[in-house]
Amino acid sequence: MRSSLIRGRPRRAKAHIPARVTHAVLGAFVGAGWLVLPVMTVGEHDPVPVSPAGPVASAAAAQQGGTSVTDLLMPLVAVGAAGALAGYGYLRRTRRARTRTTPGVVSAAPPVPTTLENERQARAALVLADDCVRGSRGELPFVEALFGSKAVEPFGHALRAAETEMSAAFAIWRRYEEGVPGDESARRQALVGVVGRCAEAGRRLDAEAEALDRLRGLEQGVGAALEVAEGRFRELAARTAAAQATAAELHRRYAPSAAAPVTGYVEQAKDRLVFATSQLNESRQAADSGDGQRAVRRLRAAEGGVAQAGVLVGGVELLAAQLREAAALVPAALTGGEAEIAEARRNGGRARLAPGELHARIAHADGVLAAVRTELTAGPYDPLDALRRIARAVERLEVGRSGVVGAAARLVSRSALGGAEDFIAVHRGAVGAEARARLAEAERALGSGADADVLAREARDLAERDVRTHGNPYADGHATGLAGAVLGGILLAEEPDGGPPAGFGGPETRARRHLR
Template sequence: MPRRAVSFLIALLAVLLAASPARAEAPQRLDNQFTDASGWIDNRAPAENAVQDLQDKTGIQLWVVLVDSFDGTPAQSWTDETARLSDLGDRDALLAIAVEDRSYAYSFPDDARISDKELAEVAEKDIEPALRKGDWSGAVVAAAEGYQDAASGGSGLIWAVLIVLLVVVAGLAWVFLRRRRRAAAPAPAPAGPTEAELSSRANALLVELDDDLRASERELELATAQYGEPATAQFRSALDEARRNVGEAFQLRMTLDEKPTPGDRSKLTRIIELCEAADKRLDDESDAFDRLRDLESRAAEVADEVDRRRARIEAAVPGAEATVRDLQARFSGGAVTAITGNADQIRERLAFAADSARQAREALTQGRNPEAALAVRGGEQAVDQADHLVRAIERAATELPAARSAADGLLAEVTAETAAGRAALTGGGEVPPGLAAAVTGGEQVLAEVRAALAADRPDPVAAVARLQSADAALDAALAAARDAAERSAHARSMLAQALPVARAEVFAANDFITTRRGAVDYSARAALSEAQRHLSRAESLAASDPVTALSEAQQAHQLASQAGQSARVDVQSWGGAGPYGRPGGFDAGAFAGAVLGGILAGGGRSPGGFGGSSRRGGGGGHSTGGGRRGGGGRF
């Protein structure tokens, strides 16, 4: 699928940028082959001559843009989006340089004359040395000359051919003599990828497929609501199969992170196989799914629906903000932090949805139906995420008080168990192994949790986690003194408190990752996937095996907490500051929100449609979708 059109944001962003002391630019449509609005290059003649020479001799047209800053957007994403907005074709390359960010990227057509390796070498050996010296014109000249040499085979091609011919003639005699004396041997197998390369590939695929599953799930819900379960059954089957593959892959990834072993290479290969199988399964259904939804013919209808949903969600924003303020005043901890920035994120998604609907209508009046379809699909995703963010606040308003009540119940339970354990220690009978440590630890946890819960803004979720851990240690130590019926009854009682809290923690982590997935790496996603697996197992065993179900619920809670914390770190790193997940430097508003939410993918891949779309690349010389390649970095 082509990447999502965002040209309707540019005019707004340009106005905002004009007020900024530094010229932080949003991705833009280039009107000229050479764009340098801040005048970083004093004498453009050498650069323009080199660019023209490249075009005359190879047919490659190199576009160049220099800006102060990429406005917090990843360099490759900024460059890919600018190339798309500028309608660059299969003979057009783009070099983008953010001078004050000290970063750059290139977007190159799929030209068979220049390999990915050669593109990376031109970047490393020609472009970056000039950039590090602040020679912006020299960097453009070096790029143009490097691409020209790579495309033409280099200025020394004739001499190289002559030398090769001489070597061949001399070598033939040597080969003739050696052949008689050499035993036949099989050719060595080509070197495969290193373990580090396999790991990088596996991690990228996990993130990519997890995004695809999240986008596809919502697309399927919309289609099912419109056409019914029978019409969408084949797509549900494909989604379930892909989800199982990705779930297994995440489980393998977690085991690799926890216990690295010499057999990691085979596990990494298996992760890649599972992800590629899931990807193919979704792709096999994507064309049929697009025909079913037929957004091109329904774009006007969908735009109206986007506006209706946007208006409804806008009406809910003041109440959601008041709820967040109330929860912040009453509670602390990760569950509160996770929703702190939701109101801002809701407004950003709604602004994007409004512009998407407007852009779709403009495209329809001009007969550009494919563009209209892409715009309304982006609008749908934006209002979906806004609704998701509102519901996350509403859930927190229910679940935080519930966790506080659960903590009170656990306090009573652990108090009773420590008393029973203390009695066993002083009763004169046989003392179970580990009981003394469990009792001492339980008493310490009780004292600390009571003090924490008495504070003005307690963290009930953390309190529940600590009490559950103490309870598990006491359970294990007292198990020998309990019969099976007593253990089952105790587990059932504890499960009634543990399961809702675990479920709430899983939902909170899932809400956060879904609405900020553009910034979240594989580790948080893997932990969440495992938390969901343990939660599902706990729910299925609750009636028949409460002891095992309790253990599964506690593992789900622990993993979901880990996922939420890891995801928040990822978003803060991506955003540069604060819990809001806002890119550092210039605030790009709805555009930044769309990138953060995965509606506009930071790696040049727009999700949208069943099974996502073009693939995310990595490293220098990678594919950026649409038949283009990219690379770059810092200087």
């Protein structure tokens, strides 16, 4: 019934319009009739018998000979009244249409965004601002190599301020995902806070973009910057060859899960270097031909490719070092785990667990340590995973993790966090807000002593899911440099050739190297 009432109201309102127009027209006709009537009666004879001549008769004769002021006044009053009524009705209808809040009637007030629309806006703001931070971070090392750390300090300060804003934005978003706050109005305000923090991060970077361009002076010539980029390219080309041998060694020496975090990294690094090679060549050719705009654009793209190749090669090198450190730490972690199990048996988990629960957890920890000892003698194993299992099993005893077991847990967390960070950095063109927020939470947890390992692994899993959904150009073994550059966020995919390269700056300035 309600819907039928809502549908009927607009039709009744529209039906009143012809009626009021009709009333106004009738009033006008009545007024016109009053004006015409005296003229139509001027020549007619009065049926009353003629009276003797006298003063009265002469006065009547004078009135019949013309139209008096009284005869004209009444029609004018009628016409004016009709016009006033019509105008009043129109103004009343207009005012009612503007202020009416009845359902089904269009109001002048703007529509309130839905919760889903607010969430989409917040997600997009997080991804955009985080990409701006990462793109800005990637350009600064090339500037520092040419001008020194002191010249780069103002831009580093802006970058750190933007990172602080992003950390706060991700923290608000994570609490929102967890249902905090619970009030609907407060949740809307939380999303507004996310967007506001992201906007401030972008503003900090935008404010320094012009000053960075003045410092670099690329429009006046790219020669010195090209030499820096080419020098880093040659260094990475040599490191990539060594990283390929390192990755092969990881597969021979450890279990498959140990090298899994960097599987395919060497191939992707080569792809980024191939892309950088073509961009460096085109930049030099453009500079020689006097096309400064194209030279700068290609140089920045090459710098982005070199920077990501460095991330990929560095990831292989770092994982190899962490696996060696973990392998050396496993025997000591086993000894430390046994000591904490003995402490739990003596003190009953410091009375925090019921006897039955404590007995079950002690049995589980004994089983984990026994399994790790077996792996040490059975062949290749994953040292980081062994430390992870030891630390988790001992932690469940609630006797206070310290000493060598605590050091093992920190090594595992750093490794997982670094792996997730590297993966997101080189695939940021496809990674969404959830993975980035989980990574930010893992970074905060690492500083607070919480379990950053679990959060970092969740961030990596979410990022890999996003890449699979987006489509990975490396999946079929036929990647191109351009596809990898777009996937990595080196190019912003805004133009047919892959778009402008991402540079230092926020949303307003990061794509300033666009085609003109």
